[in-house]
Amino acid sequence: MSAKIGSPKELEKLRKEIEGNKGPYRIIVSVCSSTGCVALGSKTILKTLREKLAAEGLEKDVEVKETGCLGFCEKGPRVTVYPGGISYFQVMPEDVSEIVDGALRGGKPLERLLLKDEKGKPAKRLEEIPFYRLQHRLLLSDNEKIDPRKIGDYISIGGYSALAKVLIEWTPEQVLGEVKRSGLRGRGGGGFPTWRKWESTRDAPGSPKYVIVNCDEGDPGAFMDRSMMEGNPHKVLEGLMIGAYAMGASKGYIYIREEYPIAFSNVKAAIEQAREYGLIGEGILGSSFSFDVKVHSGAGAFVSGESSALVEAIEGRVGEPRPKYVHIAEKGINGKPTCLNNVKTWASVPMIVLNGGEWFSKVGTERSTGTTIFSLVGNVNNTGLVEVPMGITLREMVYKIGGGVRGGKGFKAVQTGGPSGGFIPESQLDLKVDFDALTEAGSMMGSGSMVVMNDDACMVDAARYFVDFLLEESCGKCVPCREGLRVLSATLGRICEGRGEPSDLDTVREVTDLMKTASLCSLGKTAANPVLTSMRYFPDEWTAHVEDKICPAKKCKALIRYEVDAGKCKSCGLCAKGCPVGAATWEKKQPAVIDAVKCIKCGECLDACKFGAVTKVSGLQVPAKSVRGRR
Amino acid sequence: MKMFDMEIDGRAVRGREGQTVLEVARDAGIEIPTLCYSDETEHIGGCRICSVQVETNGRKSIVTSCSYPADEGLKVTTNSPKIRKMRRTILELAAVNSGPDVAGDFFSLAREYGADLTRFSSIVSGEMRSCILCGLCVNKCREATHDGAIGFVGRGVHKRVVRFPEKAQTCANCNYCNNICPTGRIKQGGPDPPFPTVDDVLSGRA
Numbered sequence: 001m002s003a004k005i006g007s008p009k010e011l012e013k014l015r016k017e018i019e020g021n022k023g024p025y026r027i028i029v030s031v032c033s034s035t036g037c038v039a040l041g042s043k044t045i046l047k048t049l050r051e052k053l054a055a056e057g058l059e060k061d062v063e064v065k066e067t068g069c070l071g072f073c074e075k076g077p078r079v080t081v082y083p084g085g086i087s088y089f090q091v092m093p094e095d096v097s098e099i100v101d102g103a104l105r106g107g108k109p110l111e112r113l114l115l116k117d118e119k120g121k122p123a124k125r126l127e128e129i130p131f132y133r134l135q136h137r138l139l140l141s142d143n144e145k146i147d148p149r150k151i152g153d154y155i156s157i158g159g160y161s162a163l164a165k166v167l168i169e170w171t172p173e174q175v176l177g178e179v180k181r182s183g184l185r186g187r188g189g190g191g192f193p194t195w196r197k198w199e200s201t202r203d204a205p206g207s208p209k210y211v212i213v214n215c216d217e218g219d220p221g222a223f224m225d226r227s228m229m230e231g232n233p234h235k236v237l238e239g240l241m242i243g244a245y246a247m248g249a250s251k252g253y254i255y256i257r258e259e260y261p262i263a264f265s266n267v268k269a270a271i272e273q274a275r276e277y278g279l280i281g282e283g284i285l286g287s288s289f290s291f292d293v294k295v296h297s298g299a300g301a302f303v304s305g306e307s308s309a310l311v312e313a314i315e316g317r318v319g320e321p322r323p324k325y326v327h328i329a330e331k332g333i334n335g336k337p338t339c340l341n342n343v344k345t346w347a348s349v350p351m352i353v354l355n356g357g358e359w360f361s362k363v364g365t366e367r368s369t370g371t372t373i374f375s376l377v378g379n380v381n382n383t384g385l386v387e388v389p390m391g392i393t394l395r396e397m398v399y400k401i402g403g404g405v406r407g408g409k410g411f412k413a414v415q416t417g418g419p420s421g422g423f424i425p426e427s428q429l430d431l432k433v434d435f436d437a438l439t440e441a442g443s444m445m446g447s448g449s450m451v452v453m454n455d456d457a458c459m460v461d462a463a464r465y466f467v468d469f470l471l472e473e474s475c476g477k478c479v480p481c482r483e484g485l486r487v488l489s490a491t492l493g494r495i496c497e498g499r500g501e502p503s504d505l506d507t508v509r510e511v512t513d514l515m516k517t518a519s520l521c522s523l524g525k526t527a528a529n530p531v532l533t534s535m536r537y538f539p540d541e542w543t544a545h546v547e548d549k550i551c552p553a554k555k556c557k558a559l560i561r562y563e564v565d566a567g568k569c570k571s572c573g574l575c576a577k578g579c580p581v582g583a584a585t586w587e588k589k590q591p592a593v594i595d596a597v598k599c600i601k602c603g604e605c606l607d608a609c610k611f612g613a614v615t616k617v618s619g620l621q622v623p624a625k626s627v628r629g630r631r
Numbered sequence: 632m633k634m635f636d637m638e639i640d641g642r643a644v645r646g647r648e649g650q651t652v653l654e655v656a657r658d659a660g661i662e663i664p665t666l667c668y669s670d671e672t673e674h675i676g677g678c679r680i681c682s683v684q685v686e687t688n689g690r691k692s693i694v695t696s697c698s699y700p701a702d703e704g705l706k707v708t709t710n711s712p713k714i715r716k717m718r719r720t721i722l723e724l725a726a727v728n729s730g731p732d733v734a735g736d737f738f739s740l741a742r743e744y745g746a747d748l749t750r751f752s753s754i755v756s757g758e759m760r761s762c763i764l765c766g767l768c769v770n771k772c773r774e775a776t777h778d779g780a781i782g783f784v785g786r787g788v789h790k791r792v793v794r795f796p797e798k799a800q801t802c803a804n805c806n807y808c809n810n811i812c813p814t815g816r817i818k819q820g821g822p823d824p825p826f827p828t829v830d831d832v833l834s835g836r837a
Contacts, residue, residue: 318783323675472787480721483724
């Protein structure tokens with residue numbers, strides 16, 4: 001029997017069939033199988049669950065679903081039980097029996113595995129806890145409902161109905177018009193109006209036209225695209241095909257970085273199933289639209305996320321950006337018109353079709369519409385994926401959703417936009433998170449990483465971290481980026497090691513200025529942003545490093561030393577025991593001594609001391625020994 | 632063929648459709664310096680020394696003249712103090728990889744722009760290879776031999792020109808790449824010293 005769906009009617013029929021044929025199950029137990037929860041042990045939960053069901057003959061009563069990510073990754077593994085949709089967090093294998101038995105009896109939810117709200121009350125609904133309350137989950141909300149490896153699950157919640165609507169009822173112009181009305185802007189970071197990109201591709205001469213999903217997410221701390229791809233690949237695929245229809249494209253590529261094996265295998269499976277059901281191929285759903293798509297695995301280069309470099313990589317060459325001032329909308333893959341969008345951009349398209357562009361445009365701010373997903377990480381209490389309407393303030397992100405700075409420390413900065421973005425200080429926390437406000441502040445939206453830093457962070461060192469990241473990732477094609485980063489890295493290294501001179505700051509300014517204006521691609525053009533925002537918002541830290549040889553955050557190893565406060569020292573010897581290099585010594589009834597020359601500044605003595613006698617100091621009598629730089 | 636009027640350094644010039652800013656300038660006798668550009672072979676647009684300022688509809692931007700398409704009404708500035716300063720910094724940065732021991736166009740330009748080719752040598756230490764990775768020899772070799780006996784390996788600061796020994800025992804036989812190297816790394820008799828083999832570079836022997 002052919003599984004092919006020949007028309008929208010058949011799609012709807014199939015949806016009803018799946019809906020009405022949910023099997024004999026009394027309850028559904030869904031277990032997160034995304035990267036975060038897998039790392040925390042969700043595979044063991046699944047194994048325990050299946051063993052229990054088999055041993056007790058409950059396989060017909062309980063359906064087990066492996067689903068995508070719900071966002072609160074640090075509280076994984078997450079298990080959700082239907083009916084009721086109660087989500088349990090930090091589930092251990094020994095909890096499985098209790099969860100299943102309780103649910104089968106129809107008993108009360110297991111309170112100890114529920115998340116707690118601010119008052120410590122167990123929350124049955126996710127919106128009751130601060131992490132979810134301010135979120136507006138348009139893209140991610142289906143993740144917990146479906147098994148990403150089963151197309152039936154996606155169809156049962158209305159999947160592919162947007163594609164069906166478009167193919168049968170709408171002209172390509174109507175699709176473009178609706179996307180224009182929605183105000184959707186590219187989620188990859190630049191925020192270019194999506195409709196305009198689509199229009200250029202549609203109007204450019206040449207055939208076939210190509211569409212590309214960019215899933216080369218590589219910013220440190222970012223995993224939004226990964227979770228979307230792992231948890232709901234069909235949604236991305238559906239958006240891609242609607243876009244292809246609007247632009248007259250017939251071929252697509254999904255570029256996934258090699259480091260994302262689950263995303264890769266889930267999207268492969270999605271494509272195979274969609275093909276089997278006739279949702280990819282010739283004459284889709286009885287229309288005249290034909291489409292085929294391939295998955296391309298990246299080879300580990302950050303720069304391949306740049307559109308022309310990605311096209312080079314798909315064509316089989318080294319992923320380096322092209323020097324031409326011709327956009328890929330005109331000359332992309334094989335010199336043909338090509339449209340590349342981020343995962344989240346494509347995934348936003350089906351709901352724009354179903355609910356209308358105007359509906360979408362009402363979410364978010366006037367010029368940055370809709371929602372976007374951030375990976376909120378770093379020194380905040382709640383880390384994970386959060387989907388918020390554009391225009392939310394950074395303060396709400398950090399203090400409400402993120403629950404404030406971890407460990408009672410002070411807030412220092414939030415880094416948005418990854419290596420192309422910048423640091424935003426406390427004074428700017430009321431900034432609205434949208435494309436234009438972040439760019440104005442010297443940072444950028446980027447694809448959505450948001451790293452919170454506490455006052456232990458040294459902003460010179462943090463800038464150096466991003467410079468060193470890019471130094472390894474620059475393709476090396478153009479001089480300003482390749483050599484500029486090399487000089488910046490060395491100069492920032494000197495400054496962090498206490499060997500900086502005032503002229504080094506001039507060098508940094510001159511080189512960053514050149515990189516911004518003269519680099520070949522946007523990697524080089526934006527590479528200076530972390531350094532520039534650090535200098536703009538934290539000038540005192542730079543002066544302290546260069547002129548006083550002090551690291552105010554006491555982070556730069558060459559500028560600190562450990563000292564023992566003789567008054568507090570109880571001569572217990574714990575510091576000497578903890579020290580791996582014999583720098584901390586102690587004799588009975590004598591306060592401990594730390595030999596600054598032997599010391600490797602690992603901080604073990606500080607952690608070991610129970611009396612607060614060991615302190616970290618910066619400034620004065622810094623030993624002349626320097627720490628070797630990276631280059 | 633469509634012709635159009637534009638302006639370079641205040642001079643009215645005419646360009647042809649399909650020409651780059653650099654080509655129009657050179658046709659008009661206006662010199663813009665280049666290093667990684669050659670009309671004999673494909674160029675990678677990597678040295679950025681030919682950067683100029685263009686103005687269209689009141690919007691100014693810095694572009695590389697070797698790849699920016701010339702167009703009606705474009706206003707180009709090739710030699711302002713700002714651009715000269717940029718070029719000097721580019722030359723000084725390029726010298727991080729090459730070192731000061733260079734000849735040819737690179738040497739002449741450094742003199743012309745007052746670039747100190749040892750400016751960053753006290754900050755960045757590394758092997759000086761008399762090469763700025765402009766890619767001209769690599770492209771020329773690939774086009775002339777339809778094969779490519781030399782090529783790039785590595786990314787970023789690890790990028791090197793290497794020889795593929797299975798394709799060329801030595802690199803001084805064909806002489807196709809002669810006269811194309813802007814730094815004197817490749818001399819009349821070929822690359823001197825010869826480019827290391829890909830195996831030697833990847834295994835860390837060279």
